[in-house]
Amino acid sequence: MNASPTPEVPAFQRSRQARESEITLDHITDDFDGNPAAMQYFYDLFRRVFIQGEALPHEGKLIGTTCIQAPDELIYAVGATPVRLCNGSYHYDQIGADFMPAKSCALVKATLGMLHSATRIPKTARPDLIVNPTTCDQKKKSSAMIEGMGYAVYDLEMPNVKESEEARLYWQRSVRQFAHKLREVTGKKLTRQNLKKAIAKTSRAQAAFRQLHNFRKSSPAVILGKDVFLITNAFFFDDIDRWSDAVEKLNAELTQRQAEGFKAAQRKAPRILFTGSPPVFPNLKLPVLIEEAGGVVVADETCSANRMLYDMTAVDEWLVNDMVDSLADKYLKPCTCPIFARNDDRKRRLLDLVASFEADGVVYQALAGCQVYEMEQKSIAEALNAQGIPMLYVETDYSPDDQGQLSTRIEAFLESIKTRKRKAAA
Amino acid sequence: MSRLGLYAAALMALLSTTVHCQDSGGTHRAEGGRPTGMAMRGNVLWLADSPPARGDGPPRSGMGGMGGMGGMGGDRSGPPVKRLWLRAGADPQKSGFAREDTEATVDMTLVTPQGKPEGEPLPPAEEGKKNLSFEMPTQGYYRLYHTTRKLQGDTLAIAVAKAEVTNFSHGATEEERSVALTAPRVLEAAPIEIVREKNPGEKLSFQLKSGEEQAFVVLQKGLPLLGARVRFVSHDGWTKEAVSDEQGRVSFQIVRDYFPSWDDFQKRFKATYLVIAEASAAESGRFKDQPYTNVRYQATLGGTYYPSPDDYRSYAWGLGLGFAFLLFCGTAVYLYRRRRVKPFQEVRFDEKH
């Protein structure tokens, strides 16, 4: 509806990728009243990139990343542009199924499928380097496959624990080596100035995100989760400064909304904390279903949103050595990905988010094939239930065929939350 | 240099175990031959804080001296007690006990820090005891005057032997606070007096070091005495004479006269000096119903001094060692960092266990 009118329709707009993107985007824009005006930037952005197939510009070399652990700051510092390749398209997922077993993670398959596809959406130039942090087994295995497609791939070695000091040092080394690799690729050296500037660039984006994040604490909600997911998804590929501008503009609008007592959802709408496998556009199925069913996603703990942007870098000495190590720490220590052995941080993080965002329930998405999320759901559910927080565990993938079943479950979950609240009020 | 070896040995000693210091066991042997050149004039009485030793006795360990609480005796629980010995002879080491002079009249006056300004008479030593002792209940300066008056023909000889003793203790809070000023005063007991000039800001813990300049003021009846002949006698008997100026002031460089071998060297070696001032005046009066027309004044002041830190402390070695170690550490850090550039350190196993 909001698509800028295009006189000629490109051929691939009829492609399945474009269609599923359009369906999701239409749901996001049309199913809800009172979308913030500042969201128009993001709606247009997704329409242009995913539906009209607009090519994304970039400065310097283009560095693709497959996980949030690849430090963007280092990439910016050497004058290159990062783009996150994690993909949410069912269409690409099915292409990717040629590379990986059907039971494996949809996100990894979709990424492979996108990279393999002749028309990569988002449409970027061919990445000069793809940084593949060795987080989960599927990503580890996919690096060779991506290389097989003719891309240059760099495995950013990641420890599988994060508690030990050895793991920290190991990771710091990995990141330092990555910085050297970047120098090799771009021919530019890390300096105090360019690194500091890059940190400032991402810090600004993060500060904007955090402000947005804090708006979601207000009750009734002033912004819906589906919009926030769209915003953070845009961070994957959008120009970081333009992105920050747009978020800051949105924040200004939300400040006003808050003052006016605007309600983005019903006053009694169950407040949902979203966790688990990342919703990546166009697979925003679950958040959209939750909000269509009358809930509101007030916070999330996923690597496509909160985990990617929340934790900020502290530097003590603005020397290259210290800044790089600080970045390494930022990308390892606060990470709550279940891939790490011993992961009590995730429980604590969820409980803190529940408490500070007054969430009534937690929806836990596990993309089928993402074993660590599947494995961790039980202990998370126990930890949450011990605090009286109900959790809905949903195992799903990118296919749209379980929407009916999912909506039943989500509605039942929201109904049970409402009953629970009514009972607590009585 | 054989000393280098000793230093090295000392370093090794510290590394191996605790060092026992030969502080109190060392003996001081003053080699003779320091020129004195001065004729002894009459019998000089002075107050020393140690009895004459047969030959050269070992210096007392640790505690201060005239300037401190040396020779403190008596019960530990009571106030410290100071003992002084009246000695005769112008050489700090060789002078013996003073013989009793029946012809002379003797006054002994003690001025305490908080006592009467004119002092109190101190009873003479008990029979058979050669020392004079008094208690020092408070911290500060105690001054003892031993005054003899004796008529020799028409000349009255007045000899004032003075000792200044400090009571202070380390580790006490108030110790640094006492101000070391002594106002000039007219004492009946001390018509002539030598006052050691205190440096501005001097504390009770002051110790005179050899090599330093020290001024003395000669006061006659509380007023500076011009033209008094003042003689300084060092521990080894070296003397120097000077004449007091209009302020009654005379100053001496404290001579370095302590040259033991390094093994015997003690930085707390307490050397005694003696200052003698003499003057005469055509005063007439009567003493014990005898008239006199001249008065010969003699004042003595005993004191202690210690080896100068310059004698045993070396900047060259200190800074040299400091810089050498600085360089060593700096280089070590630099090399360590260089080495760390190489690939990650291995995890190794100890084969012995």
Added chain:
Amino acid sequence: MRSIRDAVNQVHFNRFRFWFQLAAFVLFVYGGYLAIDLGSRLPFFSCGYNQEGRAGVCYLLPLQHQLGRPWPMLFTAAGLSILTGLGIFVLWFIFLNKGWCGFVCPLGTLQDWLTALRRGLGIRYAKYSHGQFKQMTKVKYVLLALTLLIPLGIGGGLWSHDLSPPFCLICPARMILPAFTGDFSQFTIDFSSKTAVVMTALGMMVTALFVVGSFVKKRFFCFICPMSALHYLFSKLALFRLKKDGDKCTRCGDCYRVCDLEIKEIADEVGKRDIMTDDCTLCLKCVASCPEEGALKATFAGITIFESTEAGFVRRMNKGHQP
């Protein structure tokens, strides 16, 4: 009230601390010239060897003298004075806790200046593994024990007075702080006895080590400082404290990153409220670099005086460089 609190929480903390430390340094190294005297029971290295300028004396100096008295004296009224001295020391101490180290101690400040010099030269700091570190920090308890026991031995006549006061002889403050008032007399080797040679030589070496150490490693000396160990014995009594709300902590490690003493617990411990460890100097850099609202806070007698805020973090980190 709220705006005052916000202003405090958003202060450019490193700059504030720099000026505070400078003022404290001037006070305790030169205050004596203004006849300031805060006694001789101070819980930090206001060196007594700085005869002229000091505005008070480090407690370790009189403590070692007191303990070094002859044994019979220790059991008289003099023994009681050791206890009263300790009492005064504790009174000073509980006021600022280990904040004396992070904000006042002249030797600590000097180390920060050496660090600033290194930073200015663009030389990175030293990194050691955590295991090596934990070993090193125990040295301070050994040093404290020696600092207390050796004077007792001297008082008992076991060792020479040349060994007294043992810690002061090897403490770098003895050489360095008097030098700030032009007194370089401590930069010497004392050849009067073997003990003196060894102790003064050790002192010079420790001083050299101090300079190199704190140049390459932030707050190098504080790891082994016996005063720090003595502090820790009383830190439970102190009014000034560092608190952590583990629920709010994301364990992002920002605090650990800026910690001069590399205290891992500050980032990883989420159970305890009282987070101060024995190495801590209460410099509060961790609080200033924590982006979580109220996760870390400094309290005085239970009242929060400085706490971590998101806005403060963003303001400080955007500013970047320290003065």
Added chain:
Amino acid sequence: MNYFAGLDIGSTAIKVALVDEGGRLAGVHVTESGSLFHKNAKEALRMLLERHGVDREQVKYLIATGYGRKLFKEADDSISEITANAIGAHEAGRAFGGVRTIINIGGQDSKAIQLDDQGNVANFAMNDKCAAGTGRFLDVAARNLNIDLEELGDYHFNGKGAPLTINSTCTVFAESEIIGLLANGHGKEEIVAGIHYSIAKRTVRLAKRVGIEDRVYFDGGPALNKGLVAAIQDELQRELVVPEHPQTTTAFGAAILARNEFFAESD
């Protein structure tokens, strides 16, 4: 007399329940969903009303549930079948002394629901995107064995040997496994028992996820199958509470809710 209706539009069957003002069950009707489930649902309601001589006007409040709930615009409200099932089971369970755990096996899904002491949903679990362990699975199995769905219970109890093991967790593979067992000369009885135990195992695992408390209520079409009930009881090591009309518990719950909503609104 006012009546209230609950309409459960499921994947295989449409269930209608009617309650009176006192909340008592007045009648039920079950019919196939077919492809035109909207039309069939209306027809089912009409037939039920007709059978009990109730006018459409007398039905004051109608709540739809099940997959087709949102598309049935004639309903006053819609509710998820999980909540409806919980209400129905709680209400029906009163006769058995109250229930806290519900196992529901439907045409295409299976659920386990845990109730709190007031009958509200405390926790629930649902099978994920897989037909194994649902009514559909029994359907397929019966077709392969060439027997009627209703006969499965009899076959279960008439076996001579021990139940066979069906390992496959996927309906499609289980199908071929059954054919393989038949080819190997195994008896249909043992195979049926094996199928029941296979479903029972999955169902119990699901129930354990939500936690089993107190009496366990079993409803849904497959609850009519005595063999399956026995197998689940065996796996669960507990007695199951099976209502008279296990298929219509959800519709009954929706009807109860319709009645409560009506009175809540008229207050």
